[in-house]
Amino acid sequence: MSGATAAAGGPVPRKKSKVGSLERQQRISIRSSYAALSIFVVIFLVPPFYMVMTALKSSAEISAQQGNPWIVQSPTMENFIQLATDASFQRYFINSVWVTAMVVIISMAIAILAAFSLSRMGFKGAQVLSTGVFLTYLVPPSLLFIPLFQIVGTLGLINNTWVLVLLFPTLAVPFCTWIMIGYFNSIPKELDEAALIDGATYPQILVKIFIPVALPGIIAATIFAFTVAWGGFLYPLAYLYSADQATLTVGIVRELIKGDVFAWGMIMAACVMAAAPPIIVYTFLMDYYVAGLTAGATKG
Amino acid sequence: MANVSIRKVVKSYEGDVQAVKGIDLEIEDHEFVVLVGPSGCGKSTTLRMIAGLEEITAGEIWIGGDVVNDVPPRDRDIAMVFQNYALYPHMSVFDNMAFGLKLRKFPKDEIKRLVDDAAKMLDIQMLLDRKPKALSGGQRQRVAMGRAIVRNPKVFLFDEPLSNLDAKLRVQMRTEIKKVHQLVPTTTVYVTHDQIEAMTLADRVVVMNHGVIEQVGAPQELYHNPQTRFVAGFIGSPAMNFLPVQVVDDSGLKVQLADGTKMAIPPERVDRYGPYKGKKMTLGIRPEHMTETHESEKPGVQLMNAKVDVVEPMGMETLVHHFVDGVAVCSRVDPNTKCRPGEILPLAIDMNNMHLVEDSSSRVV
Numbered sequence A: 001m002s003g004a005t006a007a008a009g010g011p012v013p014r015k016k017s018k019v020g021s022l023e024r025q026q027r028i029s030i031r032s033s034y035a036a037l038s039i040f041v042v043i044f045l046v047p048p049f050y051m052v053m054t055a056l057k058s059s060a061e062i063s064a065q066q067g068n069p070w071i072v073q074s075p076t077m078e079n080f081i082q083l084a085t086d087a088s089f090q091r092y093f094i095n096s097v098w099v100t101a102m103v104v105i106i107s108m109a110i111a112i113l114a115a116f117s118l119s120r121m122g123f124k125g126a127q128v129l130s131t132g133v134f135l136t137y138l139v140p141p142s143l144l145f146i147p148l149f150q151i152v153g154t155l156g157l158i159n160n161t162w163v164l165v166l167l168f169p170t171l172a173v174p175f176c177t178w179i180m181i182g183y184f185n186s187i188p189k190e191l192d193e194a195a196l197i198d199g200a201t202y203p204q205i206l207v208k209i210f211i212p213v214a215l216p217g218i219i220a221a222t223i224f225a226f227t228v229a230w231g232g233f234l235y236p237l238a239y240l241y242s243a244d245q246a247t248l249t250v251g252i253v254r255e256l257i258k259g260d261v262f263a264w265g266m267i268m269a270a271c272v273m274a275a276a277p278p279i280i281v282y283t284f285l286m287d288y289y290v291a292g293l294t295a296g297a298t299k300g
Numbered sequence B: 001m002a003n004v005s006i007r008k009v010v011k012s013y014e015g016d017v018q019a020v021k022g023i024d025l026e027i028e029d030h031e032f033v034v035l036v037g038p039s040g041c042g043k044s045t046t047l048r049m050i051a052g053l054e055e056i057t058a059g060e061i062w063i064g065g066d067v068v069n070d071v072p073p074r075d076r077d078i079a080m081v082f083q084n085y086a087l088y089p090h091m092s093v094f095d096n097m098a099f100g101l102k103l104r105k106f107p108k109d110e111i112k113r114l115v116d117d118a119a120k121m122l123d124i125q126m127l128l129d130r131k132p133k134a135l136s137g138g139q140r141q142r143v144a145m146g147r148a149i150v151r152n153p154k155v156f157l158f159d160e161p162l163s164n165l166d167a168k169l170r171v172q173m174r175t176e177i178k179k180v181h182q183l184v185p186t187t188t189v190y191v192t193h194d195q196i197e198a199m200t201l202a203d204r205v206v207v208m209n210h211g212v213i214e215q216v217g218a219p220q221e222l223y224h225n226p227q228t229r230f231v232a233g234f235i236g237s238p239a240m241n242f243l244p245v246q247v248v249d250d251s252g253l254k255v256q257l258a259d260g261t262k263m264a265i266p267p268e269r270v271d272r273y274g275p276y277k278g279k280k281m282t283l284g285i286r287p288e289h290m291t292e293t294h295e296s297e298k299p300g301v302q303l304m305n306a307k308v309d310v311v312e313p314m315g316m317e318t319l320v321h322h323f324v325d326g327v328a329v330c331s332r333v334d335p336n337t338k339c340r341p342g343e344i345l346p347l348a349i350d351m352n353n354m355h356l357v358e359d360s361s362s363r364v365v
Helices: A002-009 A011-055 A059-063 A078-084 A087-120 A126-137 A141-154 A162-185 A189-198 A202-213 A215-231 A234-239 A248-256 A264-294 B043-051 B093-103 B108-122 B137-149 B167-183 B195-201 B219-224 B229-234 B267-276
Strands: B004-013 B017-027 B032-036 B058-063 B078-081 B155-159 B187-192 B204-209 B212-217 B241-249 B253-257 B262-264 B280-285 B290-292 B301-313 B318-324 B327-333 B344-350 B355-358
Touching: A011 A264, A059 A264, A078 A087, A078 A264, A087 A126, A087 A162, A087 A202, A087 A215, A087 A248, A087 A264, A126 A162, A141 A162, A141 A234, A162 A215, A162 A234, A189 A202, A189 B078, A189 B093, A202 A215, A215 A264, A234 A248, A248 A264, B004 B043, B017 B043, B017 B058, B017 B212, B032 B043, B032 B195, B043 B058, B043 B078, B043 B155, B043 B187, B043 B204, B078 B137, B093 B108, B093 B137, B108 B137, B108 B167, B137 B167, B167 B195, B187 B195, B195 B219, B204 B219, B204 B229, B212 B219, B212 B229, B229 B280, B229 B355, B241 B327, B241 B355, B253 B267, B262 B301, B267 B355, B301 B327, B327 B344
Parallel strands: B032 B187, B032 B204, B078 B155, B155 B187, B290 B327
Antiparallel strands: B004 B017, B004 B058, B204 B212, B241 B253, B241 B280, B253 B262, B280 B355, B290 B344, B301 B318, B301 B344, B318 B327
């Protein structure tokens, strides 16, 4: 009997050890992932953390030599209140909101129409054109701003926020179109054929079928266009020189850095306030953003 | 409701690839026609040309007395059911079915009545508020059919609608499609590669191969009187057996296998096959006409011994695979017949149901 028990009990631990080794491998890979990701998280989160900490300090505390610079001794909202009540800062904020809204609307309208026609209309050269659209995205904006200066100067748009409404879409549209082409391509062709047979025209197919079905892709592209317009620095710096036309990114630098005097507390508070809208947008729409970027990557 | 007429229709793609090579087909009002054939035979292209989803290279398509070559799909008054259902994923079942009616500006109460009627017919009333992702494959296919029925179109087009379903559901849906056609006898063109679907559903079956129509006929006619070797081999499962033979005159007209075995041709067929005396031909015989021997055989039955290779019991019948004259053949025998691989099975070949194919033209003579 004992022999039978031993024989029956024999294979069990071996089985366990097999499963155990798989679990151990999984455990090791999960821990390694956490370790690697933690490094990235620290690298990426230290600057914003320092930004928030500094924004909550008074000017005296910032310039004080003693104490730990990473910790706030006596937190204050003074910097935020001062900025929020500052007319110039309000103007920059309004300018940024206006430019961003216009850029998002224009870029998305162009990108959706372009992507729909490139993905579905099947005209000659559509493939070459879609590759061309993407290639234009690869031209660095810093190479373009001097020739563009000539163009917008001729159009009389220098020092006018309309210049950004005209130029930012040139940066946003190619990538947005590319995202949308990927998403539209992942929609089965039978869906538009079914709609055609049901009696829909191409504009109706776009509005009633494609836009609702491709909503995650549209949100992803919208976030991208938003980021381009909200965070753009070079073009506002180059083309807008008066305070009433400046956007947040250049306004902060011009208003809060006077020669070699840096109002660090206010600069950081302004950065926190400027960063808040994108952070809010990303936080709520992150899932759509990922879904939109990866659409069409796999079959089905 | 309308008849559909396909006249000398050609479809060519770039690079001179002809998918459809000048086919003619008349589909009567209320008729259920199934286009069947192997992959790449041009059946789906033909259906898509009727739908207006593919341009016609040459020829004419008529629906209800009008040439529709240049008419867009939405104005052809047709409805189509797709293989992958093609339901609008963001709409409820009700909205999916109502979509075409809304685009055609039907009044709201009329839309509701029509959708409810169609849903009742297909037994999907309880699903009207659900989104397609919350439905099973069979339910989705029903909704796709509902979307087609609700508009009461002139012609229904089905593009392999059951291919995505499992075997059991496919049989069930097949019956439902037939039932729906009995209730709403709209002219129907149905594409499938499954010959059982074709046989069970169709009033007439159109067998296509390499872009041409091989034969058009009622299912039974195609089965019993195939006109080409392709149709003879394609229709029927397991497929017809083909054996190379020579027609000889040896005290009566006979077919002779390469190994010298001779089988008498029934007297009523002698006149038909007489002109082929001396020619090499192909004998076609269906598995159910190559069965186990019985105590008394009817006239025209030839006996032969075959060494069993593989036995496949199917329940209601047993399939026995063996070799005749070096060619693999299949017999359909009574499930109670005892035979094992390697054993010799005496076979009765019913020559009354033989087919003789002329090798040069591949036509059944």
